[in-house]
Amino acid sequence: MATLQIDNIIKRFGTVTVIPELSLTVKDREFCVLVGPSGCGKSTLLRIIAGLEAINAGRLLVDGRDVSALAPPERGIAMVFQSYALYPHMDVNRNMGFGLEISRTPRNEIVSRVARAAESLHLGKFLRRRPRELSGGQRQRVAIGRAITRKPTLFLLDEPLSNLDAALRVNMRVEIARLKEELNSTMIYVTHDQVEAMTLADRIVVMNEGRIEQVGAPLELYEQPGNRFVAGFLGSPAMNFLSGTVAQVADGAARVDLTAGTSVMIPLAGRVETGQFVELGIRPEHIKLNEDDDGVPVSGRAAIVEMLGSDTFVHVRLGDETIVVRDSHGRRIGKGLDVDLRLPVEACYLFDQTGLRVSRLNGLAEAA
Amino acid sequence: MTRISRSSAKSLALHATLFVVLGFWMLPLVYMVSVGLRSPSQAFDPVLFAWPVTFANFITVIRDNPLTGIFLNSLIITVATVITVVSVSALFAFACSVLRLRGSLVIYATLLTTLMVPLASLVLPLAILLKTFGWVNTYWGLIFPYSALGVPFAIVILKAFMDDSPKELFDAARVDGCSSWQTFWHVALPLVRPALVFVAIWQFIVTWNEFFLALIVLTRAEMKTLTIVPMQYSGLYMANPGALFAILTLIALPLIFLYVLVQRAFVRGLLAGAVKG
Numbered sequence: 057m058a059t060l061q062i063d064n065i066i067k068r069f070g071t072v073t074v075i076p077e078l079s080l081t082v083k084d085r086e087f088c089v090l091v092g093p094s095g096c097g098k099s100t101l102l103r104i105i106a107g108l109e110a111i112n113a114g115r116l117l118v119d120g121r122d123v124s125a126l127a128p129p130e131r132g133i134a135m136v137f138q139s140y141a142l143y144p145h146m147d148v149n150r151n152m153g154f155g156l157e158i159s160r161t162p163r164n165e166i167v168s169r170v171a172r173a174a175e176s177l178h179l180g181k182f183l184r185r186r187p188r189e190l191s192g193g194q195r196q197r198v199a200i201g202r203a204i205t206r207k208p209t210l211f212l213l214d215e216p217l218s219n220l221d222a223a224l225r226v227n228m229r230v231e232i233a234r235l236k237e238e239l240n241s242t243m244i245y246v247t248h249d250q251v252e253a254m255t256l257a258d259r260i261v262v263m264n265e266g267r268i269e270q271v272g273a274p275l276e277l278y279e280q281p282g283n284r285f286v287a288g289f290l291g292s293p294a295m296n297f298l299s300g301t302v303a304q305v306a307d308g309a310a311r312v313d314l315t316a317g318t319s320v321m322i323p324l325a326g327r328v329e330t331g332q333f334v335e336l337g338i339r340p341e342h343i344k345l346n347e348d349d350d351g352v353p354v355s356g357r358a359a360i361v362e363m364l365g366s367d368t369f370v371h372v373r374l375g376d377e378t379i380v381v382r383d384s385h386g387r388r389i390g391k392g393l394d395v396d397l398r399l400p401v402e403a404c405y406l407f408d409q410t411g412l413r414v415s416r417l418n419g420l421a422e423a424a
Numbered sequence: 425m426t427r428i429s430r431s432s433a434k435s436l437a438l439h440a441t442l443f444v445v446l447g448f449w450m451l452p453l454v455y456m457v458s459v460g461l462r463s464p465s466q467a468f469d470p471v472l473f474a475w476p477v478t479f480a481n482f483i484t485v486i487r488d489n490p491l492t493g494i495f496l497n498s499l500i501i502t503v504a505t506v507i508t509v510v511s512v513s514a515l516f517a518f519a520c521s522v523l524r525l526r527g528s529l530v531i532y533a534t535l536l537t538t539l540m541v542p543l544a545s546l547v548l549p550l551a552i553l554l555k556t557f558g559w560v561n562t563y564w565g566l567i568f569p570y571s572a573l574g575v576p577f578a579i580v581i582l583k584a585f586m587d588d589s590p591k592e593l594f595d596a597a598r599v600d601g602c603s604s605w606q607t608f609w610h611v612a613l614p615l616v617r618p619a620l621v622f623v624a625i626w627q628f629i630v631t632w633n634e635f636f637l638a639l640i641v642l643t644r645a646e647m648k649t650l651t652i653v654p655m656q657y658s659g660l661y662m663a664n665p666g667a668l669f670a671i672l673t674l675i676a677l678p679l680i681f682l683y684v685l686v687q688r689a690f691v692r693g694l695l696a697g698a699v700k701g
Contacts, residue, residue: 103595106595107598107599108595108598108599127598128598128599129598129599129600129601133599135596135599137592137595137596138592139590139592141590141592141593141595142596143593143596143610143611143614144615145614145615145617154600154610155599155601158600158602159601202600
């Protein structure tokens with residue numbers, strides 16, 4: 057249990073600045089998830105917190121204590137690595153107790169802590185096995201067990217589920233959610249998988265090119281993205297973007313002429329000017345397909361149809377652009393057929409050419 | 425032909441070829457043992473095996489030479505060299521590959537160039553150097569030069585292994601609280617064990633068989649190593665091929681036993697080093 061304060065840190069590798077200047081506070085007992093595309097600096101940030109990378113400027117405070125210059129073990133952290141990083145020549149028992157062995161913890165204390173962690177992670181039967189004799193899921197549990205035995209103040213998890221197959225990943229996600237409740241510790245979790253981020257996080261930090269794009273609760277980010285990057289990154293399938301031009305600005309709203317051939321009135325929160333290039337964002341699940349409903353009508357052709365059983369994803373061509381529609385009614389939509397779409401205005405977002413959201417919170421977010 | 429019989433025929437042909445190659449390869453060794461077991465009159469008979477077999481040559485070389493002392497000299501020099509080479513090269517490879525100490529790569533590149541210097545060109549300067557230090561006719565006079573000559577090759581092998589090891593393991597060790605020394609001892613060394621075995625055996629063989637430098641540095645009879653002994657059975661005006669080959673057989677025996685003992689690890693180390701990309 058600890059509060060982590062990252063204070064204006066800068067990280068450079070040679071002449072390349074991977075984290076320009078970043079500040080973040082992770083509250084006590086919070087499960088904070090860092091998400092972002094590959095190379096956005098999230099793993100580097102985690103390694104900085106762990107003490108595996110030195111910083112070029114700024115400070116790291118754990119419970120108010122400056123730990124920037126301290127070695128990893130002195131920071132009171134434990135880390136679960138993407139590749140598990142289990143020592144191949146040690147059995148499960150020694151892997152889990154190695155950190156304690158190094159810190160000269162009494163033998164009986166090591167035995168009892170390892171036994172407790174093994175019991176909690178259902179690893180009791182495997183204590184004498186080497187890592188190569190374990191399945192991927194079991195290895196992952198050993199890696200988590202190794203972190204638990206050290207009773208850290210801060211847990212760091214670097215894409216811990218990315219090496220597991222899809223089914224196992226779901227199981228381990230549930231397992232981590234259970235551990236989160238059980239351990240009640242401060243945890244920082246890095247992933248590029250937004251499902252993990254949305255389901256596990258108390259708070260999500262969306263990163264891009266070493267900068268924080270937005271911080272907030274999962275649904276808050278999903279429903280109130282501050283910019284086009286966050287809007288496009290969270291959600292699967294991703295949010296659709298339709299290009300357009302501002303035709304008129306009046307009474308706190310903008311009329312946008314879409315390239316797809318229709319106009320839409322969007323209530324504004326930011327500044328746009330007539331003639332300015334903008335993008336209209338709308339999530340696949342909010343678009344109505346072949347329904348007589350309120351909303352801006354657009355017509356297109358079903359180019360690709362992906363039937364998943366519970367949902368059908370229809371990729372609709374609108375002139376030069378393609379948008380994805382999620383249909384949960386189990387209807388069979390033929391590929392190549394003409395379809396009518398409705399875009400509910402209250403579900404639309406508007407982004408200016410810098411990517412900033414300029415529309416007011418949509419109706420869905422306000423209702424939430 | 426069924427698939428199974430086709431594959432067993434293939435395997436038979438492969439094994440037969442390998443046995444023929446092995447037969448050719450083993451000829452000098454078999455001939456060495458065979459000549460050692462012949463009487464002087466049969467020594468130059470152009471046959472692989474001559475009858476009757478006699479152990480007289482082995483008795484001669486054992487009686488003529490204080491073999492226990494000579495064997496001990498060889499063993500002390502070889503074991504000390506192996507320990508020095510393995511320790512120094514493992515530590516250097518760790519510093520270079522894991523700790524990435526400043527300047528270590530420059531030293532590594534410099535050491536590599538020494539692999540290209542032939543021993544013959546080093547003998548004269550080495551002899552002068554050893555005489556200056558007073559190390560002629562001492563164990564150190566061979567242990568230090570052998571170690572210096574063995575370390576670069578060992579570093580190449582061990583560094584390749586450490587470069588290949590998952591870096592996250594070393595990070596995990598740091599998070600677990602290991603110092604550099606503890607990371608080296610508890611994580612790096614066990615990870616490169618096959619390479620350590622390979623380097624140790626290789627260095628053992630090279631040092632045990634070394635003749636040229638030993639001949640120059642060791643002039644006193646009680647300091648001689650095994651490889652110098654055969655010289656006395658082959659001279660300009662005399663030759664005792666039976667005794668010569670008997671002592672050569674005795675010299676080769678420890679190496680053969682050692683190789684049989686650790687053959688698996690040796691081959692594993694050899695292959696893993698070879699496929700490093």
